[in-house]
Amino acid sequence: MTRRISYMLVVILLISSALATAVEFLHPKLKGKEISIRNVVVLPPIVKMTKQGVKGAEGMAKEEEEAAGTIASGVTAGLTGSGLSVESPFTEEALRDNNELKYAVADVQRKFDEIAPQLYKKPKDIRKGRFSLGDMVAVLNSKGTADALVIIRSDGQKQTKGKAFMTGGLVGMATSGKATFISRVALVDAKNGDILYLANYITSGIPNNKAFDKSFRSLSAPK
Amino acid sequence: MRLIAVRPILLVLLTTLSVTMLPGVEKGSSFEFTKVDLSLLEQADALDSRLEREGMVFHDEAMETYVNQAGRAMLPSGTAPERVMWRFRVIRDPMANAFALPNGSIYVTTGLVSLLENEDQLAGVLAHEMTHVTDRHSYLAFRDYRKKSTIASIAAYASSMAPVNTSWGAAIYMAGHMVPVVMMASINGYSRELERDADMYAFNKLAEGNYDPKELVNTFRLLERMDEVNVDKIYYNDHPKLDDRIGYMTGLISSKPPVSVSPEVLGSRRMKYLSLTEQVVREDIHLSILSHRPRTALARAKKLIEFDPNSAENLRVQADAYRSLGPWTPRPTDQELSKDGKQKEQSLRRKLTSDEEERQLLANGEGQAAWQENQRLAEETYQKALAIDPANAKTYLGLGQLYEKTNRNKEALEAYEKYLELAPNALDRQRVQGRIDILRRSTGL
Numbered sequence: 001m002t003r004r005i006s007y008m009l010v011v012i013l014l015i016s017s018a019l020a021t022a023v024e025f026l027h028p029k030l031k032g033k034e035i036s037i038r039n040v041v042v043l044p045p046i047v048k049m050t051k052q053g054v055k056g057a058e059g060m061a062k063e064e065e066e067a068a069g070t071i072a073s074g075v076t077a078g079l080t081g082s083g084l085s086v087e088s089p090f091t092e093e094a095l096r097d098n099n100e101l102k103y104a105v106a107d108v109q110r111k112f113d114e115i116a117p118q119l120y121k122k123p124k125d126i127r128k129g130r131f132s133l134g135d136m137v138a139v140l141n142s143k144g145t146a147d148a149l150v151i152i153r154s155d156g157q158k159q160t161k162g163k164a165f166m167t168g169g170l171v172g173m174a175t176s177g178k179a180t181f182i183s184r185v186a187l188v189d190a191k192n193g194d195i196l197y198l199a200n201y202i203t204s205g206i207p208n209n210k211a212f213d214k215s216f217r218s219l220s221a222p223k
Numbered sequence: 224m225r226l227i228a229v230r231p232i233l234l235v236l237l238t239t240l241s242v243t244m245l246p247g248v249e250k251g252s253s254f255e256f257t258k259v260d261l262s263l264l265e266q267a268d269a270l271d272s273r274l275e276r277e278g279m280v281f282h283d284e285a286m287e288t289y290v291n292q293a294g295r296a297m298l299p300s301g302t303a304p305e306r307v308m309w310r311f312r313v314i315r316d317p318m319a320n321a322f323a324l325p326n327g328s329i330y331v332t333t334g335l336v337s338l339l340e341n342e343d344q345l346a347g348v349l350a351h352e353m354t355h356v357t358d359r360h361s362y363l364a365f366r367d368y369r370k371k372s373t374i375a376s377i378a379a380y381a382s383s384m385a386p387v388n389t390s391w392g393a394a395i396y397m398a399g400h401m402v403p404v405v406m407m408a409s410i411n412g413y414s415r416e417l418e419r420d421a422d423m424y425a426f427n428k429l430a431e432g433n434y435d436p437k438e439l440v441n442t443f444r445l446l447e448r449m450d451e452v453n454v455d456k457i458y459y460n461d462h463p464k465l466d467d468r469i470g471y472m473t474g475l476i477s478s479k480p481p482v483s484v485s486p487e488v489l490g491s492r493r494m495k496y497l498s499l500t501e502q503v504v505r506e507d508i509h510l511s512i513l514s515h516r517p518r519t520a521l522a523r524a525k526k527l528i529e530f531d532p533n534s535a536e537n538l539r540v541q542a543d544a545y546r547s548l549g550p551w552t553p554r555p556t557d558q559e560l561s562k563d564g565k566q567k568e569q570s571l572r573r574k575l576t577s578d579e580e581e582r583q584l585l586a587n588g589e590g591q592a593a594w595q596e597n598q599r600l601a602e603e604t605y606q607k608a609l610a611i612d613p614a615n616a617k618t619y620l621g622l623g624q625l626y627e628k629t630n631r632n633k634e635a636l637e638a639y640e641k642y643l644e645l646a647p648n649a650l651d652r653q654r655v656q657g658r659i660d661i662l663r664r665s666t667g668l
Contacts, residue, residue: 044277046277056368056369058262058266059266059269059270061265061266061269061270061273062265062269064269092276095276095278099278099282100650101650102278103278103315104650105278106277106278106279106315107278107513109277110513110514111513114514114515114576114577115576117573118574118575118576130576131576132578134578135654135657135658136651136654138651138653138654138657139650139651139653139654141653141654142650142652142653143653144653144656191657192657
């Protein structure tokens with residue numbers, strides 16, 4: 001029953017705003033301006049989408065690929081809008097014939113996923129400088145010019161009308177067209193792997209430029 | 224907390240479901256694809272692309288050829304079933320596992336390849352997985368789950384089963400998200416009958432191909448090994464029917480003894496397997512260290528050394544494994560393996576990152592003693608590697624990390640500089656240069 005009420009509240013919130021609700025957490029060094037971020041490198045987003053129906057869950061592979069592109073460009077636009085210089089060198093083409101680099105990217109993504117449960121559970125601990133991926137991340141900063149790596153995770157769930165009716169009644173059914181996404185954007189120190197910044201977003205529909213438009217302002221480095 | 228409560232209920236429900244699932248497709252009968260089957264096939268194709276794109280598939284020409292040859296030797300006669308294209312791949316995941324997608328892609332993890340001991344075992348695993356494809360088990364299971372999923376959500380099960388504070392099992396977790404039925408089968412197996420069918424096919428095919436079917440039993444036994452304190456009792460090595468399978472396979476062998484394979488032939492196939500899989504095992508050790516499974520890394524490294532004790536690369540990865548052990552003992556202690564010990568470990572993993580857990584252990588005397596011994600063994604092994612190959616760049620990198628951690632900054636600096644001298648174009652050049660800069664500042668050198 002409590003779950004149902006929570007679900008209804010989220011649905012109502014999403015209908016009323018239809019916009020991302022971002023919550024940001026900053027590392028003390030970033031907050032205290034001990035370090036600044038000017039150049040960032042974006043890693044390929046990892047997006048998972050599931051269609052929840054009365055007859056169970058199904059993957060949404062095609063939609064995931066499209067969503068990954070939209071999310072990556074949205075985050076890039078948001079970061080650029082905050083005055084950061086953004087590079088995305090790890091394209092599919094760049095990695096296709098370079099297994100060493102492809103594995104290095106995969107290993108950093110894997111390391112992030114390893115600490116993700118604690119990070120998501122207590123994101124406030126970023127303010128205590130608790131989380132780090134270690135300096136293995138510097139492998140992806142081969143030119144040495146990046147201040148931070150941008151790691152993106154997004155989980156979308158779309159309910160079929162039948163399932164939405166079962167869980168949210170008529171209100172749920174009315175909102176079943178769009179997937180609900182929980183997305184996270186983390187900035188990791190490109191030299192020592194410290195998690196410098198994390199923003200959480202809940203969006204109705206794939207988070208696009210609009211969702212990230214007002215984000216990352218707290219990262220703006222002094223000119 | 225909720226997930227912990229839900230997990231056993233789901234497990235019971237889904238185990239019940241797996242036991243009562245539909246029988247397989249009759250051999251030789253045609254299979255009519257429904258819209259639902261085609262959608263599953265589409266997800267399987269997409270999963271293949273994604274595993275490749277995200278750097279999960281391991282590429283090593285010799286190994287790829289070898290796995291393909293072993294797989295093709297196990298194929299049923301005749302053409303491939305409709306909408307099946309056979310592909311055999313190794314996936315970068317330290318969890319010992321194998322899974323088949325309905326489109327004919329069969330994956331064995333680096334964790335399984337490095338656990339197995341010979342070609343006969345690998346062929347057996349591939350033959351077993353092949354049956355799930357030829358007999359359309361995933362399609363049938365998926366159809367069945369769709370009927371029953373109002374009782375329990377597979378997705379909820381999948382997320383509740385995600386390993387905590389470790390990235391081992393990432394591949395199967397990804398598969399589980401895209402093709403949930405694959406994860407279900409990988410954890411619980413299909414129904415008892417379907418698993419037995421697959422084992423029977425593997426048994427017969429091994430015998431036909433002059434492999435030793437007894438190695439199937441040895442494979443099951445290897446999967447029972449406990450190199451780590453496994454608090455996530457969910458995967459292949461905790462397969463609920465593993466003991467059953469050992470039982471009926473042993474019974475089958477004694478009632479229908481296969482033509483025996485000479486020890487010379489077995490030995491030569493073993494040597495070939497160990498030689499061709501050396502690179503995979505090294506990769507698996509790297510992944511085990513990354514996934515915070517240092518004991519598994521050390522166990523695999525010891526196997527490498529037994530096979531080739533004079534390989535500088537093997538000694539180097541063994542030293543890496545010792546170094547990553549930190550304050551842990553090489554094998555789990557009885558206390559750690561006890562019920563209380565496992566509960567304590569589970570609780571720690573939920574609360575702490577692996578670095579924090581290491582720091583906590585280092586704060587006590589036992590942890591300190593283990594750490595010192597492991598670092599000593601690591602240094603000794605790195606030196607052995609250098610005695611064999613003084614130009615092995617990665618050995619200097621490992622030594623540099625070891626010296627830095629033990630506050631021998633001058634030696635660390637020299638080792639890092641030697642590394643960059645030997646590997647000037649290394650991908651991690653910037654990382655190592657960063658360490659050198661820090662050390663120079665701190666030592667004033």
